[in-house]
Amino acid sequence: MPVEADAVANRRDAGGEAAPTSVALLQARGVSRHFEGMHAVEDVSIDVQPGRITGLIGPNGAGKSTFLAVLAGTLPASSGTIIFDGTDVTRMPAFQRARRGLVRTFQLPSEFAQLTVLENLMTAAPDNRGDSLIGALLGRRYWGVDEDRLVMQARVLLDRFRMSAKESDYAGSLSGGQKRLVEIMRSLMLRPRLLLLDEPMSGVHPSIVGEIASYCEALRDDGLTILIVEHELHMIERLCDPVIVMAQGHVIGQGTMTFLRQQREIVDAYLVG
Amino acid sequence: MTYYLTTVLVYAGVDALACLAISLQFGVSGIVNFSFIIFQAAGAYTAGVLSMPPDTANGGFQTYILGLNLPFPLPWIGATVVGALLAPPIGLVVLRRLRSDYQAIAMLVLSVIATLVVTNTPPFLDGAAGLALVPQPLANLLDPSSAGYEWAYAAATVVLAAIVFVIAQRIINSPYGRSLRAMRENELAANALGKNSVALKMSVFVVGGAIAGLSGAILVGFITTWAPSTWLYPETLILFAAVIVGGRGNNYGAVLGALLVPVGFEEATRYIPPFGPPGLIPAFEWVCIGGLILGFLWFRPRGVIPERRRVFRVAAAKQPEEERGAG
Amino acid sequence: MSLIVAAFGFGLVSMSIIAIAAVGFTMQFGITNMINLAYGQVMIASAFAAYAVNNAGVNIWLSMIVGAVFGAVFSFLLNRGIYAPFQRKGTNLIGMVIISLAVSLVIANVLLPIAGYDSVSYHLDTGATFHAGSIALTGVQIAIMAVAVVVMVVVHSLLHFTRLGKAMRATAANPTLARNCGIPTARVIDLAWLITGALCGVAGVVAGMNSDAFAVANGSEFLIPIIAAAVLGGAGHPYGAMIGAVIIGEMTELSAAVISPEYKQVVAFAVLVLVMVLRPQGLLAKRGALAAAG
Numbered sequence: 001m002p003v004e005a006d007a008v009a010n011r012r013d014a015g016g017e018a019a020p021t022s023v024a025l026l027q028a029r030g031v032s033r034h035f036e037g038m039h040a041v042e043d044v045s046i047d048v049q050p051g052r053i054t055g056l057i058g059p060n061g062a063g064k065s066t067f068l069a070v071l072a073g074t075l076p077a078s079s080g081t082i083i084f085d086g087t088d089v090t091r092m093p094a095f096q097r098a099r100r101g102l103v104r105t106f107q108l109p110s111e112f113a114q115l116t117v118l119e120n121l122m123t124a125a126p127d128n129r130g131d132s133l134i135g136a137l138l139g140r141r142y143w144g145v146d147e148d149r150l151v152m153q154a155r156v157l158l159d160r161f162r163m164s165a166k167e168s169d170y171a172g173s174l175s176g177g178q179k180r181l182v183e184i185m186r187s188l189m190l191r192p193r194l195l196l197l198d199e200p201m202s203g204v205h206p207s208i209v210g211e212i213a214s215y216c217e218a219l220r221d222d223g224l225t226i227l228i229v230e231h232e233l234h235m236i237e238r239l240c241d242p243v244i245v246m247a248q249g250h251v252i253g254q255g256t257m258t259f260l261r262q263q264r265e266i267v268d269a270y271l272v273g
Numbered sequence: 274m275t276y277y278l279t280t281v282l283v284y285a286g287v288d289a290l291a292c293l294a295i296s297l298q299f300g301v302s303g304i305v306n307f308s309f310i311i312f313q314a315a316g317a318y319t320a321g322v323l324s325m326p327p328d329t330a331n332g333g334f335q336t337y338i339l340g341l342n343l344p345f346p347l348p349w350i351g352a353t354v355v356g357a358l359l360a361p362p363i364g365l366v367v368l369r370r371l372r373s374d375y376q377a378i379a380m381l382v383l384s385v386i387a388t389l390v391v392t393n394t395p396p397f398l399d400g401a402a403g404l405a406l407v408p409q410p411l412a413n414l415l416d417p418s419s420a421g422y423e424w425a426y427a428a429a430t431v432v433l434a435a436i437v438f439v440i441a442q443r444i445i446n447s448p449y450g451r452s453l454r455a456m457r458e459n460e461l462a463a464n465a466l467g468k469n470s471v472a473l474k475m476s477v478f479v480v481g482g483a484i485a486g487l488s489g490a491i492l493v494g495f496i497t498t499w500a501p502s503t504w505l506y507p508e509t510l511i512l513f514a515a516v517i518v519g520g521r522g523n524n525y526g527a528v529l530g531a532l533l534v535p536v537g538f539e540e541a542t543r544y545i546p547p548f549g550p551p552g553l554i555p556a557f558e559w560v561c562i563g564g565l566i567l568g569f570l571w572f573r574p575r576g577v578i579p580e581r582r583r584v585f586r587v588a589a590a591k592q593p594e595e596e597r598g599a600g
Numbered sequence: 601m602s603l604i605v606a607a608f609g610f611g612l613v614s615m616s617i618i619a620i621a622a623v624g625f626t627m628q629f630g631i632t633n634m635i636n637l638a639y640g641q642v643m644i645a646s647a648f649a650a651y652a653v654n655n656a657g658v659n660i661w662l663s664m665i666v667g668a669v670f671g672a673v674f675s676f677l678l679n680r681g682i683y684a685p686f687q688r689k690g691t692n693l694i695g696m697v698i699i700s701l702a703v704s705l706v707i708a709n710v711l712l713p714i715a716g717y718d719s720v721s722y723h724l725d726t727g728a729t730f731h732a733g734s735i736a737l738t739g740v741q742i743a744i745m746a747v748a749v750v751v752m753v754v755v756h757s758l759l760h761f762t763r764l765g766k767a768m769r770a771t772a773a774n775p776t777l778a779r780n781c782g783i784p785t786a787r788v789i790d791l792a793w794l795i796t797g798a799l800c801g802v803a804g805v806v807a808g809m810n811s812d813a814f815a816v817a818n819g820s821e822f823l824i825p826i827i828a829a830a831v832l833g834g835a836g837h838p839y840g841a842m843i844g845a846v847i848i849g850e851m852t853e854l855s856a857a858v859i860s861p862e863y864k865q866v867v868a869f870a871v872l873v874l875v876m877v878l879r880p881q882g883l884l885a886k887r888g889a890l891a892a893a894g
Contacts, residue, residue: 072465098467106465112458114522115451118585123455124466128448133476136447137440143448151585168584183462190467305694366877374635374693375831379876381701382824386869393862510701517698552717556709563706570695571686 025050025194025225026071026102031080032249033063033070040066042249044080048194053216053226055240055257057233059270062246064229065107068196071227072104073097085193099126101193105183107202107229113172117163120171120182121154122147124189150189157185161215177208184215194225201232213239233257245269279423281536283495286430288515288531290488293434293441294481296516296527300580301445302477303457305373307509308363308380311387312482314504315359316352316489321404321499323348328399331406335399345410349490356486360479368474384506392501403500410494430491437484441524444480451583453477454522507559511535514566520576529578534565602734607857608850609735615849616748617807621822622829622841623755624799628675630772630836631792634683634696638704640823642678642797643804644816645707646671648715650805651722660724664747664805671801672794678703679793704820711816719813744806751802755838758795768792772836821865825852828872834882843883 024047033041041063048054056064069075071082073094082090084102094104112120122128128150129135130143140147158164161181166174171182180200187195197216201209213235216226220239230236236243237257245253245260247269253260260266291313298304324347327340343351367379392401409417409426416422444450453473456463460470493499511534519530542558569576621643628636650667654660686699727739759765767788770778779785807822808814829848833840848868856864875882 074461074465093469094464095467095469098465104465106462110459110462110465112455112462114458114580115454116583119451119583120455122448123451123463123468126467130448131452132449133444133480136444136449139443140447147448168582170582186466305697366873369877371877371880372693374697375876375880377694377697378635378637378827379873382827382869382873382876385824386866386873389862389866389869393860393866507705510698510705513698514702553713556712559709560706563702563709566698566702567682567706570691570699571689574695 023050024048025085026227027081027083028067028071029081029083031067031070031082032078033066033075034078039249041070044246044249044251046244046251046254048225048227050193050225051220051223052241053220053228053239055236055243056227056229056246057231057236057243057270058246058252061248063249064246065198067246068104068198068227068229072102072196074104098190098192101191102196103187103190103192103194104196105180105187105198105200107199109176109179109183109203111171111174111179111182113170115171116168117171117174117182118151118154118158118167120186121157121189122150124186125150125154126190154185154189157188161185175205177204177212180204180208180212181215184212188219192224194227195219197226197228197230199229199231201230201235209235275420275423279427280495281540282427283430283491284539285532285536286427286434287488287492288512288535289434289528290437290484290491291512292515292519292527292531293437293524294484294488295512296521296524296530297441297444297484298477298481299513300516300521300523300527301450301457302453302474303460304368304474304477305377306380306478306481307377307506307513308367308384308387309481309485309512310504310506310509311363311384312356312359312485313489313492314387314391314499316356316486317493317499317503318398318404318489319355319486320348320352320490320493321407322398323351324408324410324494325404325406326408335402335405336396337399337404338397342408344413349410349487349494352490353483353487356489357479357483359486360482361475364475364478368471368478381506381509384504384509388501388505401501403498403503404493405498407493407497407499409497426495430495433487433491437487438524438528441527445522445524510566511562514562516576517574518565518569518576520578520580522580523578526576526578526580530576533577534562538562603857604854605734606736607853609732609737611850611853612735613737613741613744613810613849614853615846616745617803617810618825618829618849619748619842619845620751620799620806621803621826622833622845623752623838624796624803625826626830626833626836626841627768627772627792627796627799627838629830630838631768632679632683632687632789634679634687635700635827635835636675636678636683637697637700637823638678638707639800639826640821641704641707641711641819642671642674642800643807643822644814644819645674645711645804646801647804647808647814648711648720648816649801651720651808654722654724655720660722660809663722664802664809667805668798668801671799671804672797675797675800676790676793678797680790684789704823708816708819711819715816717815717817719815721811721813722809724809740809744810747802747806751799752842755799759838764788764791824865824872825849825868828868828875831872831875831880832882837882840882 026048029045031041031044044067058064066075070077073092077090081088084097084100087100089097089102112123115123128143128146130147135143155164158167163178163181166178171179174182200212204212209232216239220226228240241256242254243257243260244251245266252269253263253266295306295309298306322337322339323341323343325340326342328335328337363383367376391398394400398404452463452468456468456470456473464470515530515534516527518534520526538558542554545554547554625636625639628634646667649670650663653666654663682699682703686696724740729736729738730742759769767783770783771785771788775785825848829844830841832847833842833844848871851871852864852868855867
């Protein structure tokens with residue numbers, strides 16, 4: 001793929017940003033995250049364009065996962081702003097961002113182990129009248145209709161990801177790859193606008209990696225915007241455009257993998273870091 | 274004999290209520306409320322000072338606040354409300370992002386502080402002596418010493434326990450209950466899926482507090498006294514042992530635990546002939562409770578009745594398969 | 601005013617006792633991630649072990665050694681027999697709290713029939729009373745303070761000048777890394793429990809020496825000021841525990857003089873809750889106890 005003329009590498013000292021080709025779904029401006037003297041993320045500004053899969057790569061300790069956590073609201077930003085879909089979400093806790101369509105997954109397995117696969121999906125479903133104390137007290141007659149509708153939705157999703165047979169299995173009994181798929185399906189129940197995937201290929205059997213990548217492509221084709229933090233560079237190359245590179249808390253480059261591979265300092269940072 | 278049976282029933286009902294509350298908080302939602310006994314005590318004291326005459330009455334040997342002489346069922350309602358009202362301040366203090374064992378210990382210490390403060394502030398709730406001569410519900414209309422009254426009291430306790438059981442069932446089997454369980458499994462992931470875990474925890478805390486307050490009111494109306502020695506922190510541990518033994522995360526397990534541990538245990542030791550120096554049997558009881566906890570946590574952590582797997586019934590009409598090129 | 605100064609003097613003794621105990625307690629937490637709520641009971645059991653020997657005619661200082669050995673062995677067995685197996689099984693933090701509570705219940709109630717319900721006191725000569733202004737301390741109390749100083753020096757030397765001490769610090773900081781570096785963490789942990797158990801025993805005996813009489817029921821009273829001191833100084837940090845002990849020791853005695861004796865305990869308890877809730881990492885520690893995990 002040709003390098004976009006606007007894909008200018010962000011130099012460490014300049015801190016400039018790429019001119020957006022369309023209104024960015026997510027804008028981070030000057031985001032920093034300090035904790036106990038460590039500068040995990042330092043003055044990072046990126047745009048995530050809608051309908052694309054953006055990659056976020058970098059050596060270990062670059063701050064990628066921390067930055068993703070700040071975007072999602074799991075960790076508060078020490079400074080900077082995050083604008084999602086036109087709204088400033090910087091001060092919003094994670095659960096509010098999720099309700100607005102900014103959803104993340106986790107690098108470590110985070111399935112609800114003692115709930116079944118279907119329950120895992122059902123938990124994520126919003127708009128369930130029974131999902132409040134009052135609703136619960138009013139009984140099944142009150143929320144049964146919502147529940148049945150959402151069960152059907154969940155089953156469609158399970159079918160699409162070919163896990164219908166596992167519907168009633170405890171999520172904790174699944175393999176790593178299956179847990180990852182459950183996490184993705186769970187996120188999809190929220191009808192997200194932007195999905196933040198934190199190293200979705202880690203801990204997954206190599207044979208499943210391609211499968212997950214295919215699902216990501218299909219989701220993008222359906223209109224979902226995705227930001228992936230990953231080490232699996234083959235997958236990044238296949239899926240992502242653009243790719244953002246971080247090292248030591250800063251953004252040091254952006255572009256396609258081909259373009260980035262030609263940037264000496266990026267190769268150095270990755271190999272050295 | 275009547276008195277014995279009705280006493281067992283009332284204690285069974287009260288313990289069942291307490292275990293249901295703890296099960297909701299601990300088994301379902303993963304909140305370790307080691308300050309539980311405060312809520313039950315608050316309910317008992319509230320029912321006491323609402324139903325008792327002003328403290329100058331009865332020879333004035335007690336000092337306590339209020340003393341409004343309210344008729345039944347107002348004291349019990351008041352107790353339930355106070356139990357619910359205590360939840361936000363205590364919850365706000367401890368239900369933050371904290372290591373779970375720190376949280377648990379902080380709450381345990383809170384209940385110890387509460388005991389100490391009440392004991393050392395006599396004008397509040399009559400200090401170490403506690404409340405006595407608490408009027409029994411409807412004592413002005415019925416004769417509390419009659420067998421009929423005893424049975425009615427026991428029946429009322431059981432009915433209330435059954436009502437709370439139904440409420441607890443509704444909670445657990447609802448989408449709200451599912452969110453609670455998800456929060457228990459992984460709070461961070463639940464938050465990332467749109468669940469406000471702080472609000473969820475607080476709501477469970479309030480519900481549990483209300484139930485605990487009611488249980489205290491029922492108990493004090495029956496035994497007519499209430500002193501700090503009744504609500505020392507090991508009482509909370511007995512209830513936790515009950516929930517662990519009976520089965521976590523489900524109401525049947527909670528009730529079974531209540532019947533086995535606080536009730537069953539007390540009754541079983543009643544039939545052991547007194548042996549050894551006085552106080553040996555209660556000590557023996559505590560050793561057994563400790564042993565029960567350790568034994569169950571080692572061999573059968575899920576308890577006698579484990580949490581059941583939820584299976585959704587198969588849909589009547591299956592969705593038509595959609596062909597997808599990818600995936 | 602003289603009451604306050606006198607209380608300050610008593611605070612010096614209190615802090616000495618609490619320091620010995622808190623250092624042991626906090627090291628147990630630092631090295632095995634275990635909040636050992638049975639610590640107070642082990643203290644009182646050791647105090648009674650020392651009493652048994654002392655009552656049979658043995659000198660109090662030798663009895664203290666007996667108490668230390670008892671505490672060491674008891675704590676070692678406690679970890680090997682109960683705590684470590686449950687931890688290996690993957691029991692979560694709450695489970696471990698419940699377990700240590702259950703253990704403390706069992707210890708207390710097994711001890712009761714053996715030791716009886718009555719209060720006992722050691723056979724010792726309290727020695728002359730020394731006065732410095734309004735401060736009045738007996739020879740025994742000064743000796744206790746000396747014991748505390750010796751213990752602190754020994755602990756410091758252990759941690760900084762011996763291989764074992766370095767291994768303990770490494771294991772506390774990162775057990776997996778320590779193991780990968782060739783440190784025999786299992787043996788280090790065993791020794792840690794022996795040493796901290798000895799501290800626990802010594803603390804129990806000196807606490808008994810400082811009181812007119814003690815009984816099994818006192819076991820639970822010790823625990824909370826100790827946890828308060830440990831948490832205040834940052835759980836897992838021995839030096840923090842020493843500082844925490846100074847603060848808690850003085851606070852409890854001064855509040856007894858200024859407010860009332862009954863509230864002596866409440867102050868320590870309130871401090872513990874406040875610290876745990878507002879600043880769980882303690883005054884000194886940088887590393888947070890605000891873990892989302894567990």
